[in-house]
Amino acid sequence: MSERTVRASERRRESTDASLKQIGNIIYSQIQNREFPWIMMQSRSTDNIVYDPELGQYILGSRTIRRHSRNIRHIRPFTQMVWTAWFARELVHLRKTSTLREVYYSARGQADIEFKGQSESDGIITDLEVALNRPREDFNIFPEERSAIFGDLTIEYTVPGYEGRRMNLTDHPDGVMIGPAVTSSEFVETSADKVLVIEKGAMFTRLVEEKAHDKFNALLIHTAGQSPRSTRNIIHRLNKNHGLPVYIFTDGDPWGIHIAMVIISGSANAAHLRGLATPEGKWIGVWATDILDYKLPTENLTDNDLKRLKELKTDPRYKGDIWQREIDIFLKIGKKAELEAFSRYGLTYIVDEYLPAKLEAV
Amino acid sequence: MSERTVRASERRRESTDASLKQIGNIIYSQIQNREFPWIMMQSRSTDNIVYDPELGQYILGSRTIRRHSRNIRHIRPFTQMVWTAWFARELVHLRKTSTLREVYYSARGQADIEFKGQSESDGIITDLEVALNRPREDFNIFPEERSAIFGDLTIEYTVPGYEGRRMNLTDHPDGVMIGPAVTSSEFVETSADKVLVIEKGAMFTRLVEEKAHDKFNALLIHTAGQSPRSTRNIIHRLNKNHGLPVYIFTDGDPWGIHIAMVIISGSANAAHLRGLATPEGKWIGVWATDILDYKLPTENLTDNDLKRLKELKTDPRYKGDIWQREIDIFLKIGKKAELEAFSRYGLTYIVDEYLPAKLEAV
Numbered sequence: 001m002s003e004r005t006v007r008a009s010e011r012r013r014e015s016t017d018a019s020l021k022q023i024g025n026i027i028y029s030q031i032q033n034r035e036f037p038w039i040m041m042q043s044r045s046t047d048n049i050v051y052d053p054e055l056g057q058y059i060l061g062s063r064t065i066r067r068h069s070r071n072i073r074h075i076r077p078f079t080q081m082v083w084t085a086w087f088a089r090e091l092v093h094l095r096k097t098s099t100l101r102e103v104y105y106s107a108r109g110q111a112d113i114e115f116k117g118q119s120e121s122d123g124i125i126t127d128l129e130v131a132l133n134r135p136r137e138d139f140n141i142f143p144e145e146r147s148a149i150f151g152d153l154t155i156e157y158t159v160p161g162y163e164g165r166r167m168n169l170t171d172h173p174d175g176v177m178i179g180p181a182v183t184s185s186e187f188v189e190t191s192a193d194k195v196l197v198i199e200k201g202a203m204f205t206r207l208v209e210e211k212a213h214d215k216f217n218a219l220l221i222h223t224a225g226q227s228p229r230s231t232r233n234i235i236h237r238l239n240k241n242h243g244l245p246v247y248i249f250t251d252g253d254p255w256g257i258h259i260a261m262v263i264i265s266g267s268a269n270a271a272h273l274r275g276l277a278t279p280e281g282k283w284i285g286v287w288a289t290d291i292l293d294y295k296l297p298t299e300n301l302t303d304n305d306l307k308r309l310k311e312l313k314t315d316p317r318y319k320g321d322i323w324q325r326e327i328d329i330f331l332k333i334g335k336k337a338e339l340e341a342f343s344r345y346g347l348t349y350i351v352d353e354y355l356p357a358k359l360e361a362v
Numbered sequence: 363m364s365e366r367t368v369r370a371s372e373r374r375r376e377s378t379d380a381s382l383k384q385i386g387n388i389i390y391s392q393i394q395n396r397e398f399p400w401i402m403m404q405s406r407s408t409d410n411i412v413y414d415p416e417l418g419q420y421i422l423g424s425r426t427i428r429r430h431s432r433n434i435r436h437i438r439p440f441t442q443m444v445w446t447a448w449f450a451r452e453l454v455h456l457r458k459t460s461t462l463r464e465v466y467y468s469a470r471g472q473a474d475i476e477f478k479g480q481s482e483s484d485g486i487i488t489d490l491e492v493a494l495n496r497p498r499e500d501f502n503i504f505p506e507e508r509s510a511i512f513g514d515l516t517i518e519y520t521v522p523g524y525e526g527r528r529m530n531l532t533d534h535p536d537g538v539m540i541g542p543a544v545t546s547s548e549f550v551e552t553s554a555d556k557v558l559v560i561e562k563g564a565m566f567t568r569l570v571e572e573k574a575h576d577k578f579n580a581l582l583i584h585t586a587g588q589s590p591r592s593t594r595n596i597i598h599r600l601n602k603n604h605g606l607p608v609y610i611f612t613d614g615d616p617w618g619i620h621i622a623m624v625i626i627s628g629s630a631n632a633a634h635l636r637g638l639a640t641p642e643g644k645w646i647g648v649w650a651t652d653i654l655d656y657k658l659p660t661e662n663l664t665d666n667d668l669k670r671l672k673e674l675k676t677d678p679r680y681k682g683d684i685w686q687r688e689i690d691i692f693l694k695i696g697k698k699a700e701l702e703a704f705s706r707y708g709l710t711y712i713v714d715e716y717l718p719a720k721l722e723a724v
Contacts, residue, residue, distance in 0.1 A: 097571060099564040102705045108659050109706015146508070146563055146586075148539055161573075162535050172534065173524050173543040177510055179536030179567055201508055202461040205541055209459060211523075224508075297470050343464045344471015 008186060009158035013092060016138045020089040023131065027082065036070035039081065041131040042272060049271045051316040056279030057266035058317075060130070067127075076114075080124045081131070083113045088128065088139035095160050097140040097180045100125065130272040137183060137230055147231045148175035148201075150208050151192055151219035155185040175208060175222060183230040187242065192219045195238050196355075197281075199223055199250040199259050203339045203350075210351040216359065219244070227263055232276045235263060239278045246278050247359065252286030253301070253336035254308035257326070265317045283322070284358045288329035291337045294354070297344055298335035305336060370548060371520035375454060378500045382451040385493065389444065398432035401443060403493040404634060411633045413678040418641030419628035420679075422492070429489075438476075442486045443493070445475045450490065450501035457522050459502040459542045462487065492634045499545060499592055509593045510537035510563075512570050513554055513581035517547040537570060537584060545592040549604065554581045557600050558717075559643075561585055561612040561621050565701045565712075572713040578721065581606070589625055594638045597625060601640045608640050609721065614648030615663070615698035616670040619688070627679045645684070646720045650691035653699045656716070659706055660697035667698060 023039065030037040041064060042048070048061040069078045087106060091098055098106070104121040107113040115121040125136055132139075153169045159181045166188065169176050176182065196218040198204045204222035207213070213220055219238065223231055238244045248263055250256030260283035266276050291298055301309070312318050313327050330336070342350040385401065392399040403426060404410070410423040431440045449468060453460055460468075466483040469475040477483040487498055494501075515531045521543045528550065531538050538544065558580040560566045566584035569575070575582055581600065585593055600606045610625055612618030622645035628638050653660055663671070674680050675689050692698070704712040 096709060097567065098709060099567070099702070101564055101700075101702045102568070102709060105659060105700075105702050105705035106709065142567070146510070148508075157535065159535055167534060172529060172538055173519065173521055174539040174541030176534055177536045177539050180571075181535040202463055205459065205461070205504075206464070209542075297467060338463075338467075340461070340463045340467050343467035347458060347460060347464060347468065 009184065012138060016132075016134060017089065017092050019132045019134065020085055020092065020139065023082075023085050024089075036068060037078075038066045038068040038070070038074075039078065039131055040064055040066050041127065044126070044130060044272065046268075049268050051265075053316075053319075055277070056264070057277035058268050058271035060272050077124060077127070080107070080113055080115065080121075081127055083107060084121075084124050084128050088136075088141065091140040095140075097142055099142055103141060126269075126272070133272070135229065135233070135273050135275070137233070140180070142180050142183070142230065143228050147178045147224045147228055148204065148222040149178055149182065149219065149234070150175040150204070150222075151190075151213040153190040153192065153219055154188045155182065156188050157181055158184050158186065169219070170213070173208060175204060175220075178228075178231055178234065183234065187237065190219065190238075190242065190244075192217055192244060194218045194359075195221060195235060195244050195246045197221045197223060197227075197235060197246060197248040197263060198339070199225065199256060200339055203249070206347065207351065210348055212351050212355070215351060216355065223259065223263075226259055229270065229273075229276055232263055232266075232278070235281070236275055236278050239280060246281035247284045247362070248281055249284055249339065249355075250286065251336070251338045252288065252291055252296075252330075252341075253338075254305055254312055254330070256286065257283065257312065257323075258308075261312075261317055261323075282362050284362055285354075286337050286339060286341070287322075288326045288333060288335075290354075291333065291335055292329070294342070294345075296337040296341040298337045298341070301330065301334050301336055306331070306334075371546065374500060378494075378496060379451065379454050381494045381496065382447055382454065382501065385444075385447050386451075398430060399440075400428045400430040400432070401440065401493055402426055402428050403489065406488070406492060406634065408630075411630050413627075415678075415681075417639070418626070419639035420630050420633035422634050439486060439489070442469070442475055442477065442483075443489055445469060446483075446486050446490050450498075450503065453502040457502075459504055461504055465503060488631075488634075495634070497591065497595070497635050497637070499595070502542070504542050504545070504592065505590050509540045509586045509590055510566065510584040511540055511544065511581065511596070512537040512566070512584075513552075513575040515552040515554065515581055516550045517544065518550050519543055520546050520548065531581070532575070535570060537566060537582075540590075540593055540596065545596065549599065552581065552604065552606075554579055554606060556580045556721075557583060557597060557606050557608045559583045559585060559589075559597060559608060559610040559625060560701070561587065561618060562701055565611070568709065569713065572710055574713050574717070577713060578717065585621065585625075588621055591632065591635075591638055594625055594628075594640070597643070598637055598640050601642060608643040609646045609724070610643055611646055611701065611717075612648065613698070613700045614650065614653055614658075614692075614703075615700075616667055616674055616692070618648065619645070619674060619685075620670075623674075623679055623685075644724050646724055647716075648699050648701060648703070649684075650688045650695060650697075652716075653695065653697055654691070656704070656707075658699040658703040660699045660703070663692065663696050663698055668693070668696075 027037040042060040043063040043065045048063045050061050052059045067078050068074050100122050104118040156166050239246050248260040250259045264281040389399040404422040405425040405427045410425045412423050414421045429440050430436050466480040519527050601608050610622040612621045626643040
């Protein structure tokens, strides 16, 4: 087992633990000073979420709020947050992971903490992220979605029972599920020189089968639709720490475009976090121009698609030339196409012709 | 690489190939005899789908139909089916897999075969299954859904490039994705003495983390909602060929109940197939009685839930005592509960208390 890996993961764990403890200490000392306890954090209200063109992602502005137990309207979220911080520390201590949903039920059952529904509980977890300035994955709370990764990357696990064990991500030809173990692993070694991110499982399987990882010397990542944060963090790490360029390949419709954009620039929801966006990532298709150039089978854009495209057009993240051009062409042709549409030219066309052409062009 | 494994997988491949070729040969000889070609198959119309209490699953009755190119209404599905059979044989020959959606697009692009939409193409693939009397997985057409498996089972791959390579399913602590490679693998060895099937990813992760596979000496399978057919086939094989009893654990609502039932008794849609149902499988919860016994946090049943429960009550698969009793109690209490509801007693309660009690009782 490599010392370096143990140390990195232990350091992260200890610093999370320390910052959770600090919240408790602050509250204790406030009470000892005969103050009503409060927690200070950046405001997450829409008017404090701004797009930072330099960072290429949404960030929180400088406005802060105090959640104050003197204020009767704050007592409920204040109590919820203190309990959630306690629960997070239990998870870190016990080296257990949990999910957003389990936290909600745990609160209801174990502590008589009232949440109207899971979304209230999710919101408090986000508040805790803001207060601690670290993502919930650091305190072991994961979402349920599952994405996957494949290619020549050797990882070293840090989860209990597997510490120091290594796995090469080509070992399982169906692709390796991205759960807590992959997310918390160290990336030891890769011969890949790029990352290819794919929206859909079927296309991911196609690329694995066509040995796209060999042909393009790439790591393949399947986001299973809108990419979970842990997967975005993995993409970010591969780009930033390992210098791998990132290419994103989605359905040719407003929802696909936005999957690419959230990987590149993050979401307003996660404006309080760093380490999720990959501003250097490139959306390589399916473009509206691809629909025309490759004569792809299409469906008509629905009213809902059109509405969404118009929203994207005015979104600050979509300022760049390619985005504006492609949105305009989508609007003009009124058509959309799925990744699988390339099958019209045979199952291997996408690997033999389309992707090489695209990767050369961008 | 084990000879046995190669032989088993090659035998399956050759017999699929032979039966596809046979369809072609029959059509050729019909034409040479100056007949309009036709294909004979069992009828899939609802009045020919019957529940077989002995087999414990739906089956097709004895009525057959001829799809006849003399009949103008049949020419379209006849042509579609011949093309699909050709495409399936290409897949088998080239050792490639494909998905339902890719088949649809391939037809549109490569052969000017018209399909109104994917559902028409899916239907023709089912027809081909009926005509060949084998599942589409045999001719390498897979769905997109992904489920997962974990525990002490050593598999041997048969997919190209991995033939004869072995993997133990505890190797990746996030669980091993069930795709074409796991589905087509041979099961070499297991120390487990039961299979625990779980509807949801979060609970699957919980059980992996709590080492439920060790504690209960079980293989853990995550169906990701309604179980894909390949996953049902894996459950069937573990039960039938390896003698492992199967316990199914779902949300306590009509949709969860039916996930269990489809694993146990199959679906009307797959009445033409064997090897998917596991009649000895047992649904162990969340029962309506569990909601009462364990005082679980609940939601109210919606109108849609109630309607579905009443449908299930009259479904022939739900004749057994437990099903009728639990459906009645659900209707009476008007409540439902999710798997995660047990978190109210702590994250490990389900492994420490509930599952041991349930496994003892059934």
